[in-house]
Amino acid sequence: MAVDYVMMERVDGKTAPQLDKDLRDFIEAGNTEINIDMTNTKYISSAGLRALLSAQKQINKLSGTMVLKGVSEAVREIFDVTGFSGFLTIED
Template identity: 35%
Template sequence: MDIETETRGGARVIRPQGRVDSNSARELEDALLPCFDTPEPVLVDFTGLSYISSAGLRVLLLAARRSKATGVPLGLSGMSEPVAEVFTISGFAKLFRIWPDAEAALAELSAG
């Protein structure tokens, strides 16, 4: 898995590429959790993600807790159908603000 990061539209954007599973979840955790040390909203753009396991969901749960603790907004976008299905079945879709694409997410997250 590769992870791209950038600041765009006043938000920190994290783009995991490939698969997030037990072998790569720690890499996502190391890239994502420090983003909550700054006041910029955080967007995880799943456009390049083909698979997420329970280990990846655990990282996102940690991010949601950090977001709540710090007050730094967190959003998700660009989920493929298989990834969205994992979020729906697991109940995680109810825990996050999810947009169809990064542009819509950034417009709303940056507006406050």
């Protein structure tokens, strides 16, 4: 079952716990396909990266997929610099 999730504009120390909870709840509810719309996301901190990493690890254990869509150039650069683009699935 697929779930679509729209990510907030800023993913930082204040908002990352909600992202982490939302993704964990989706996965625990049996969703193994998560599509994350990042069209409006302008910034992601290390806390946000940790939330995505945690969700990706959980999804991998279930042989599921998590796809990030609409990633801005600035956020993609953060993924590239941190090495996250190597294990996250990013679609234009």
